Amino acid sequence: GEDVEQSLFLSVREGDSSVINCTYTDSSSTYLYWYKQEPGAGLQLLTYIFSNMDMKQDQRLTVLLNKKDKHLSLRIADTQTGDSAIYFCAEGEGANNLFFGTGTRLTVIP
């Protein structure tokens, strides 16, 4: 099956930028997604990018997609303590075909 990989942990200082990386294997994916999971809660869709785009920006969030290297990243500018959570990337063609990474736990140090 499809393989989506993320590093498990990331620590940054408050106010710095965070960059969470993800690699995937299925080059036919139509969309790539980023989700945030806070403690004790479900996943919240943060943003997504269509596979024919290179970049998408949404306020403090910037998504970069390198299709050649099958690499996706999420940059969070001016990281705040409220950004501490687990971040999942996922890829797929539609709702019933989503493959998730293992999640990256972001810790923001005050």
Next chain:
Amino acid sequence: EAQVTQNPRYLITVTGKKLTVTCSQNMNHEYMSWYRQDPGLGLRQIYYSMNVEVTDKGDVPEGYKVSRKEKRNFPLILESPSPNQTSLYFCATMGGLGPGEQYFGPGTRLTVT
């Protein structure tokens, strides 16, 4: 307010005792699905439903059943739970406006002893 609710939120049970985890949504979404989340494995899809009376297997359907008798509800049934089904379960919906219209329930933490 868009909402996906799951019940119960926490459950400890014994091997073989049938249980049902309910999922309900108030957004009139056609698509609903169930995932399990395990450490180091991310989320894996168990079953999904494209519409009422239409369900299909995801990646890890063994040991689970679902039903979709009405649009708002999509219960997950474990006929004979086993310890390897100890996990965190999420229900999710997707609306017709596109990939950005996704909602997840708060999760059900199940422990099977």
